[in-house]
Amino acid sequence: AECVFILTSKDSSNSKDLDAATVFRAMSIKKFVRMKANKDVFIVMQLIQSRSRVNFQHSCYGNTNFQIVCVDEIKQGLLAKSCLCPGFSTLVSNLITSSNFEVEEHIETWLQEYIQGMGKEMYRVKLSHSFEGKPFSQVANVIYECYHCTLFAVEIVDRQGRVRVVMSPAKYEIPSGATYGYLIANDVDEVSKVSRHGWTEQRETEHKDAEKPAAAFNPLKLNVGWEAEDFMSSRAEVEKMKLNFHYAEEPFDLDDAVKDQVEELTGHILLVGSPQSYAFFVETLRRKHVEHKDIVILTTERPTNETWHRIRHFPGVHFIIGNQNLRKDLVRAGIHGVDTAVIISSQSKAERKLRGKAETGRTKREIEIRNELKGGGRLMDSDCIFTYQAIRKHCPTAKIICQLRRAENILFLGTDLGRDNDISVTPYFASGVVFLSAMMDRLIAQCFYNRDLLNILEALISSCKFSKLDFSGDVEPAELGFQSVPRSFEGKTYMQLFKYLISKKSTLPLGLYRRSPLDDVSPQPYVITNPSPDLIISVQDSVFALLSPEAFLQAPLGEIFVVVVEAELPPRRSKASSVSCLVESEGESAQTDSCINTAMPHWNFSCRFSVLDDTGVLEVSVFEEDKLRPDTFLGRVSVGMRALLEHPDWARRRQVLLDDWHELAGRRADGARVRGRLRLQLCLLPSPDRAAGSSLDGSSP
Numbered sequence: 001a002e003c004v005f006i007l008t009s010k011d012s013s014n015s016k017d018l019d020a021a022t023v024f025r026a027m028s029i030k031k032f033v034r035m036k037a038n039k040d041v042f043i044v045m046q047l048i049q050s051r052s053r054v055n056f057q058h059s060c061y062g063n064t065n066f067q068i069v070c071v072d073e074i075k076q077g078l079l080a081k082s083c084l085c086p087g088f089s090t091l092v093s094n095l096i097t098s099s100n101f102e103v104e105e106h107i108e109t110w111l112q113e114y115i116q117g118m119g120k121e122m123y124r125v126k127l128s129h130s131f132e133g134k135p136f137s138q139v140a141n142v143i144y145e146c147y148h149c150t151l152f153a154v155e156i157v158d159r160q161g162r163v164r165v166v167m168s169p170a171k172y173e174i175p176s177g178a179t180y181g182y183l184i185a186n187d188v189d190e191v192s193k194v195s196r197h198g199w200t201e202q203r204e205t206e207h208k209d210a211e212k213p214a215a216a217f218n219p220l221k222l223n224v225g226w227e228a229e230d231f232m233s234s235r236a237e238v239e240k241m242k243l244n245f246h247y248a249e250e251p252f253d254l255d256d257a258v259k260d261q262v263e264e265l266t267g268h269i270l271l272v273g274s275p276q277s278y279a280f281f282v283e284t285l286r287r288k289h290v291e292h293k294d295i296v297i298l299t300t301e302r303p304t305n306e307t308w309h310r311i312r313h314f315p316g317v318h319f320i321i322g323n324q325n326l327r328k329d330l331v332r333a334g335i336h337g338v339d340t341a342v343i344i345s346s347q348s349k350a351e352r353k354l355r356g357k358a359e360t361g362r363t364k365r366e367i368e369i370r371n372e373l374k375g376g377g378r379l380m381d382s383d384c385i386f387t388y389q390a391i392r393k394h395c396p397t398a399k400i401i402c403q404l405r406r407a408e409n410i411l412f413l414g415t416d417l418g419r420d421n422d423i424s425v426t427p428y429f430a431s432g433v434v435f436l437s438a439m440m441d442r443l444i445a446q447c448f449y450n451r452d453l454l455n456i457l458e459a460l461i462s463s464c465k466f467s468k469l470d471f472s473g474d475v476e477p478a479e480l481g482f483q484s485v486p487r488s489f490e491g492k493t494y495m496q497l498f499k500y501l502i503s504k505k506s507t508l509p510l511g512l513y514r515r516s517p518l519d520d521v522s523p524q525p526y527v528i529t530n531p532s533p534d535l536i537i538s539v540q541d542s543v544f545a546l547l548s549p550e551a552f553l554q555a556p557l558g559e560i561f562v563v564v565v566e567a568e569l570p571p572r573r574s575k576a577s578s579v580s581c582l583v584e585s586e587g588e589s590a591q592t593d594s595c596i597n598t599a600m601p602h603w604n605f606s607c608r609f610s611v612l613d614d615t616g617v618l619e620v621s622v623f624e625e626d627k628l629r630p631d632t633f634l635g636r637v638s639v640g641m642r643a644l645l646e647h648p649d650w651a652r653r654r655q656v657l658l659d660d661w662h663e664l665a666g667r668r669a670d671g672a673r674v675r676g677r678l679r680l681q682l683c684l685l686p687s688p689d690r691a692a693g694s695s696l697d698g699s700s701p
Contacts, residue, residue: 006045019052030061040065044447067447071440073280077461080284083340085482087432087513087527094529096446110522114430117529123191127179130198137170149185158470165455168478168546170506184530246286251312258319266337268294272324273344279310286314298333324387340399345384381409403435431524478546485541488588495533504587508546515540557611563681564605572598577626585609586616616641635664635674644684656684
């Protein structure tokens with residue numbers, strides 16, 4: 001055998017003993033194959049608790065050729081990240097699952113767009129030598145423009161000589177020699193074209209097509225730092241935690257965290273259920289770049305000292321002891337002011353007791369119960385479904401993420417099964433409302449084909465465990481964020497948005513979260529993975545994007561409102577022509593309507609743009625349009641952002657209002673200077689994040 005998969009029962013009442021049995025199986029298989037075939041077989045195993053992994057890693061078989069998928073930490077990380085990036089679990093599921101659905105014209109528009117993204121997968125590819133010496137952002141731009149694939153990560157050797165998978169290091173220059181990257185693409189044919197980009201015929205004959213990772217690799221560890229019993233004891237570790245997390249040096253007291261009610265809270269995240277650990281969920285939401293929101297955990301049992309020990313340094317964590325099926329307990333947990341509710345389908349006390357007896361019992365009734373539990377009874381998600389319905393009724397505006405252990409129970413949330421009874425094409429799954437436990441089984445299968453998948457998933461969920469200090473050169477690992485589409489891109493294509501974000505903001509888009517199609521309606525928002533270049537963008541869309549950690553904390557300097565009022569131009573000889581203006585600012589653009597009065601056109605066209613920094617320039621270009629000949633350039637007006645920020649009105653009133661005539665500059669195609677002038681009204685205002693704080697140049701107001 002080339003690979004052995006060891007699955008686990010994700011609903012066991014004793015995960016510690018179950019993990020121990022899994023580790024013993026893995027060790028026994030390794031030993032047997034080594035004795036009989038004299039080789040080291042590749043093993044992929046599921047464990048429930050992350051701390052169980054060390055039992056295998058410390059053995060004589062825990063050095064190479066294995067993968068460990070820790071169900072509890074990946075599930076909690078995906079659910080927590082979905083609070084920050086709605087639809088994130090669906091995005092990941094689409095990338096690790098092969099889809100055979102084909103886009104058909106007769107189905108709804110939203111389903112066509114969603115299915116098109118379902119067909120995308122992640123591939124490892126050897127980058128073409130023609131990319132050597134070019135920045136990662138430029139390479140990603142070229143690859144998407146030419147092949148409609150998204151290059152989102154690259155392998156880089158750190159200062160210790162270890163190969164790291166780094167997410168979208170925008171300024172990193174691709175070195176000479178063999179460099180491997182990671183793509184989102186439709187199939188291997190697209191990937192092969194990327195690896196042959198710019199190659200001559202002679203070199204193409206020497207080139208091998210894109211390949212999957214080699215069999216030899218270092219063990220990959222999805223490790224978020226909870227293995228040590230007292231990881232806070234080291235001063236260096238404390239400083240590291242303070243650097244990367246919202247973290248209090250003095251631990252909080254559990255008695256203070258357990259509250260009778262938090263009804264006054266608003267905008268918080270509510271976790272409903274009784275998972276075995278909360279550490280990975282809380283940690284993901286307490287990253288330094290993440291907006292701080294209170295976390296309320298509604299559970300039937302007071303957390304153990306061991307559980308609290310792992311999260312006691314994170315602020316804003318509250319426990320409510322109660323029953324998730326009682327409205328009064330949901331109200332005590334602040335359901336009326338909740339921003340996002342995460343419902344975990346976990347075993348109740350009765351189910352754990354019943355399962356414990358059934359797993360060891362020998363009576364006829366106990367055997368029937370055991371068979372029912374093994375078959376995945378419909379009742380296992382009952383508490384989760386009832387809680388979902390209660391929250392939806394009493395707080396219709398709340399975002400809800402619901403974990404289900406049995407896929408067909410999605411019917412009880414108020415939706416039908418999808419095409420061919422596949423729930424992955426239902427509105428609730430496409431929107432990220434539902435997270436399926438079966439995703440853990442899909443993940444373990446993909447680990448055989450993509451041995452770096454766990455590292456990639458870790459980076460997407462909880463960011464990289466390394467920084468630019470670990471590398472020589474300009475390497476800045478990016479992290480996944482969720483951003484609104486700039487207003488000026490209404491009606492433009494995804495290709496235009498992609499090129500703007502990657503070239504102007506060093507931000508790499510991975511997909512869209514769409515509220516509804518432009519020409520239709522959808523029952524729920526939905527995820528579009530790696531959209532097609534010609535997809536038309538709406539300002540209601542949001543973008544899954546990889547951006548540097550600093551970009552999370554750096555708000556735009558402000559917004560500039562532009563009104564193109566009128567112009568005075570030399571008379572034109574053609575009576576069939578018209579005049580229009582193109583307004584551009586830092587990669588964003590807007591187009592006025594055409595005016596048939598070519599000598600004194602009036603537009604009164606308004607638009608607005610984000611001001612990213614003081615080096616930007618607002619440009620308004622005037623063109624004559626004629627159906628019988630190409631457009632004629634009539635002149636341009638340029639206004640530097642620095643001049644607006646240094647305007648005296650900014651210091652006095654925190655805004656700049658200008659209404660001026662500007663002389664047109666430039667030369668026509670025949671070399672003659674342009675003549676005429678353009679009237680612009682400009683209003684510069686600080687962004688909401690900066691209005692109450694420092695000024696646009698960084699000083700205090």
